[in-house]
Amino acid sequence: MQVFRGIPRFGNQPCVLTIGNFDGVHLGHQALLARLRLRAAMLGLPATVMTFEPLPREFFAPDDAPPRLTSLRRKLDLLAKQSVDRVHVQAFNRQFASLTAREFIEKILVQGLRVRHLMIGDDFRFGKGREGDFAMLQQAGREFGFEVESLDTVDFGGERVSSSAVREAMLAGDMVHANMLLGAPFEVVGRVMHGDKIGRTIGFPTANIQLRQTTMPLSGIFAVTVDGGPLRHAPGACSIGVRPTIGDRLALRLEVFVLDFAGDLYHQRLSVRFWRKIRDEAKYDSLDALKSAIDEDCNQVRRYFASEQTF
Template sequence: MRLLRGLHNIPDPFPGCAATIGNFDGLHRGHQALLSALHTVADQHGVPTLVLLFEPQPKEYFAPDKAPARLASLREKLQDLNADHVDYVLCLPFNHALRSMSADAFIEDILVKTLKIRHLIVGDDFRFGCDRKGDYQALASAGEQAGFDVQDSSTFLVAGERVSSTRVRAELAGHNLQGAADLLGRPYSMSGRVAHGRELGRTIDTPTANVLIRRKQLPIRGVFAVRVRHQETGDIWQGVANAGYKPSITKIPEPSLEVHVFDFNGNLYGQHLTVEFLFRIRGEQAFASLDHLRAAIAADKQAARDYFAALAGQSPAASS
């Protein structure tokens, strides 16, 4: 996969593409079905696949304090799209210039002249251009004139309801990890590089990896039994993690992910980990003293070990 940051990085000449546009936050099963359809039409036209993203996401630009928590950081999103064998990801900065661009200019300057689009897949509720005046019908009409096809992305249902990033967030907010996994096709996870933290865990016999998650808000909070995968080596461990804002340690509301990896004595600093959330042990709490915190962490570790012991002989994806 090749990441193109901005229109100026598009190769010249460009062979044209089959493309889709969206946030692709979390790359749930609906996204996966859309990308499967995109690969099919790209093969039919003999062109590469391209996913067009915006950074920040439009809702974050217009209302940063009200935008929903991201399921995936940009890095995680790119990892997911690369795993799906997308050929190009075009990431455009969502700024005043793009926000002010008319729908006609977006179609003519970006889709037709620059991307030489051959086939486009979007939802029938897709809106674009200044004041969201562009819609699916505008794209279909432009496609008839410019010679590209426009296809409506099929609705993907789970339990009779449409799969969406909003629905995944709702399942996570309701502590239904299995429900979120059903929508994603895998356990919900967060990834990041391990950085130096306060190293408080070492003083209470529970060393933790401070995973940098690059988020302003968290879609999930609490203490969890987790599966940890080393992105470089592929090694997999079990552990316990706290996702939240460290109420017992700092009053600065900075999202954090602290992971204690069971039966591991190596050095993880600078390494990239993916943390899969399998079972929620409790909500995040503030404790009056380090002794109370130490006792709670000991109970959390035992609860996580009990969870994994109960899973012995079962599929590791089965979580509750």
């Protein structure tokens, strides 16, 4: 998969295009991308995705933007798994946001990407003030020679599949439902970095996973499996939070205690898959109380994996 920063002023090869945030690359996104690949194959053109960094809501209302399901790097990994040919990552900044709908069509779609077939969701709006819509794209397609296809949202058990629905399930602690909407277990990938080593002092050395985002759509203690380095589907207890027992106003951290493992994981790139929420994060009066809580967390993780076939 080829990844480009921004849009060329004048594109060389025509494409079949879809546009969106693609946060999480959930079942709805996957259905759209499957149609994109099919149409691209029929036309003999590259299946192309245009996405944004930052996301539009992060640009317009950074304090109110919802936590991302995926960092940009993770999203690109997921798009590659969907066999997308090209991804254009467009900087969503003041200059881009000021483009009128007509300018977006002419500069981005026609001149820059040379779109021959455009696939969009049924709620897609574009241009300054969100003035552009499906009807405007259809008219532009007739003028500039590209086709426009609108796709309905995907339902799962009567529920509209969306990034918001996945996020809401995670915030409610329902990882089973969130994973069903994603089509796979929620996964965080990152490198193991040195931390403060407090877990090691109380008998639970944890892998401190580097996060590429300052907020997450979930928090608490989870039953997870870990892959990477010497680990293959290794069960573990994972904590995502701000560690209130250790201090106040600490940065968000993801830490994993891998059960029955005593090796060195520093600088390994690990994949952590989330299966079940054990409990919320809590503040304890002492490190001894925290140690007892972690011990019980590990017991619950063992019981969960002993009773569930997760992989």
